Amino acid sequence: MVLPSTSSASHSCWFTLPVEIQLTITQLLDINTLLSLCLVSRYNHTLCLPAIYNSVTISTFSRLQHFLDHVPVDHASHIRALDISTDAASSSNAISQTACSDALSRILSLAPRLRSLSLRLSTDLSPLAIPSFSALEHLTDLAVEPCRNVIQTKLSEHTVVAIARALPNLKSLSITRIARATPSWPLDAWRDGSTRRPPPTSVADGYPGGPHSSPATLPSLFSIPTLRHLAIHNTSLGDPLFASPDLPVSCQLESIEIGAFESASPSENARWCSHVLQRVGSHLRSVELSSGVACTAERLSLPALERARLTPLFSPSHLPSTLRVLAAAGGSLRHIHVECLTVDLEDVCEELSECVEHVNGGPYNLRLRVFPALEGDVLAVPPVTSDCVPVTSLDKNAQDALSRLEDAFSSAGTPISIVGSNAPQQADEEQDWDDLTVVDESAVSMEMKGAVIGEDPWTQAGVW
Template sequence: MSSPVAWHTLPTEIQLAIIDPLRQQDVLALSKVDQRTYRACVPAIFRSVKIPNFEALQRFLGNVPRGYLSHIQELFLSTEDAILKSISLRVRTDFVISLLSATPRLVKLSLQMAGSLDTSVITPFPYLTALKHLHIANCGEEENFPLSERLVVSIAASLRNLEDLSLDRISRSKIHASELEGVFPYIPLVIGDEDIPTHPLLGTDLSLPSLLRIPSLRKLTIRDTHLGDERWATTPVACRLEVLDLGSCQHANDAFTERIMATVGPSVDEFTLTTAVSDNLFAKPSVTPLQSLRKLHITPYFPIESVVDTMSNLAGSPIETLSMQCYEDDVVDACAALEDFLFLKVERGPQFYDKLKNINVSVTSSLDGSSVTPEEAHERLAATRRLQAFCWDLCLGSIVEKYAASDGGERTSVTSFTDARRVKGRSNTI
């Protein structure tokens, strides 16, 4: 029997191996043992950092030794200024640069900007060679503090190993979208971003479609952003996108969505759909651009009345999993639309969606937070049961994520998982 080994006699490598899988609260508790243990815990403590606003950024840089920043691998950073933009743009930008320039191991970055920062913020990004996942969002009021597409595209294109890019509420630049000026409906435009430096790869063309010229890009998500740019159809595609999510936008246009789908379609395995697809080119297996599409997600913003037509128009893709998300108020209609699609599948014969294996539904709380009456709850449950029974008949898997139920004014989340290929009989788990 081996004798106990004192913690401080362990080699540093073994100490780090012990600390690494611990939960954050356990790491913090262990770090309080003594100074030597704290130093061993530093890499784990600073592996994931969240900085919620500019004031927190100032405190963080003022109190954390700069050497500790090199351990950061995941970073959430917001530049929102709680004192109503009292800090100059250049000062806020300098603090961001100071932090990013000290994080060479950064792999995942979520950057929430209250409008555009100074163009110098681009400076540290070419040196973040480990950064693969980037999320940029505008957390300010777009009308007063827009976030320029030119700045965002330049940042993304400066990352040599970027694989996953997610953008929210990015504003079009007047340079690339002058045709939108003064037209209805109003779309915010950025002016004064001509000073974005010429990019080594993209030159002066820093429009959103130029993102397709980033060779390493594999996943692209763009939400709440105007996508009406003719360049989506003409920009040479250098990446092989596997996941495409065009999200929702009040300025959504079906034609532009279809144009982007057609441009990047050959390599896309997973796609999130917000608008209807009217182009029946996608229904022809021999010519459909979506030759590799296997996972299709339909968002709550999708027009339910267009489900059957859109699915018919996407029949040329080898879709294996169809996932539909809807609000509580739309459960019955959503399930009915999916049933209509299944009826169409039966009518068209075995070659129509022959690769389909799963139809999943997830239900989110209503936007208005209204309570659900017992009658409504019963009707919605019956609708999900009918859908799952139909899936059973067609030997399809089905997972239904139940909606929040109402009980005496309190809402509780109930989740049900039923796979029609595995259960015996047609009973549902409730």
Template sequence: MSTSWHTLPTEMQLQVVGNLDVADARTFSAVDQRTYAACVPVLFRDVKLNSHSDLERFLENVPRAYCRHIEMLDVGTEGEARVHADALISLLLASPRLAQLVLRLNGSLDSSVISSFGFLANLRHLTIRNCAEEVILPLSERLVVSIAASVPDLRYLSLDRISRSTFHAPELVGKYPFVPLVRGDENIPDHPVLGSELALPSLLSIPSLRQLTIRDTHLGDPRWATAPVSCPLEMLDLGSCAHEPEASNRLHIEAIMAAVGPSLSSFSLATALSPNTTKPTATPLPRLRQLHISPFFPVDEITDTMAALQGSPIEALSMQCFADDVADACGALERFLSHRVAKGPAFYEKLARIDVSVAASDGEVDEEDREKATKRLQDFCKDLRLKSRVANLKPKPRMGDRSRSNSCAF
């Protein structure tokens, strides 16, 4: 069999191996050295390194030539006080095919890493997450914005727990609600296009950007309302800031929504919108087709929020809630649908689907009440000729703190 395999042209061998999953490719690679060489592109297509030590060992033991096959890279620095950028720079520069990158950081990176992102011509998806407590180890908005703006053709950007800089937000220093801030990041060099304007709203100046997710991050920069918008965003997912009251989070999200709304087709909400966000005749999100409501959304305000978005051509509404909130969530959706019937056929005339799914939960729930509520909602949807789906409602252990405001991806 080995002889027959080796009589195949190299191109055909690569095509065969390319259809294997990683586990099968790893097993197959043990046949002999030539087979291992054919399996290298699959074995190194998706790389996950959980610590800076793993990153250093990878660079020490893996031939540099293998890095050119990396398309997806997930690097974590948990447990490290502050990762030195040299190792990450070496790996990024050796990975020209990199298309998706996840950085799970433990605080900041040295700004020398920024320039390496300019060489990642194939990078489309970038996720940057601060896994540390931002009060102790913050991750500067200036660093993150400069990195994102340096990627030649970035399409999707996801940011989690990014800290505001005193350079851009001096008005927050020592003031309630005492949002964690970064000091001393003025030495981050000016960006060739953005200059020193490296506040979060400058992300809207990235012309290639199509999807933007920001969670657990202060969104109160007034420049969101005035920053030039060069990107036709299609999807926006905004989570609330745990350090801000609900009313402030609402105003901040509404300001961003107003800035990028004309191009959005998908939107995820973690906070309610003001009923007076728009006049009934206005269309705040004229292209919106999909609306997602996160578990942290106050369910009693669904009807008012939907009224604020009534000018949008929403076709699908999805809602995620905690297991102990299912009955309330289904009841709130019922009230919205009743309001829709009362308003007449022109009110959300394009709505065709409502889905409910359940986030992780560890609270005690009344199974009978949940089943009644979900059946009532599904029957109501059926009567209105709406498609609907309610996910498996068995509660799961909740990971993390429910008090932390955040949104959930679609």
């Protein structure tokens, strides 16, 4: 596309376009092109502002301060998606709780129409910062985790849950590596109207004046009536309230992601996962699990379940029992998506082969994806290549395991096709769920969210 220049002919062509088309064009441009276009004229400057600030990523606390000091209020009001890290520029410059809370409260007040917020925090927030979230009426998606490169950072569940409960229209919540508060609140503190409810020790604990009066612990996430998607990764779910049938549940979750807690045993993770699914399973249509599901005395009920995705962190030995429990939970489970590492491929094939004939209610659509490696709890990203390694490149043992898996599914009346592809990964993975495929993926691409904002471009661009 040719941007309008300072010539009168170019100006005439650009300005004859309807405003709706001009705005559509700005939404298709990258950040550098937008910054160039907005310098052409005052009209273009105003026209480009919504697109420039639609999605903003701020990667350090110093850049957050720079943003607050240099970006006009009317410009920041265009922000719809905000990704903030309060990481310090160096390990020696620790960010105080007060400074972090004040800066975050300020930027939230500048973005009243915010819809999506991702927080990577270097410290817990001050309780006085929690009410600033209650004004974000349009915010539906929230993700919170500690800064990844600060190992000692631990975010309290009181802070994270209080933030989530303060948002009036939260629909999707993702939390990672959240520290549980101790000691746990007694069950009586959760019963509405109970005279034995302990008084909140801080604004974050009870959030006085807010829509909820119960303490801000992880089980109270289920009291958010608007919540439809919940993702909990690498966080202890060992609170006994999750196992209690008296836990108030106001949400109607349609999808849930439950990760494995690295400091717990596989059996503990499986037991906690079962308790959580039991509490919120009545409306669940899809689940993503990094741990198994244990057989408990209380029968698991998932009447609406259609899809199950098992991540590479899932132990192959838990495949049979987990699939049996999910299939017997009373749902319409038909789509099973299993992700595994190359080193686990043979074990995964063997376990799936053993359990396929014993899982009642089939046939199922199985999709098996193979990834190269993990870095901690995330997929390793190899150098970007133009194509994927075909399944035929696997060693003989892996090939034999895949053949046995194919035979097992065929014998059970559910044919499975093993596909090696050199084509790029489909953007919409759900399109492949109707095919029974085994896919080997050697290239995993990850996109950064939004435009990364540095310190210099704001002033050098001359926009302000």
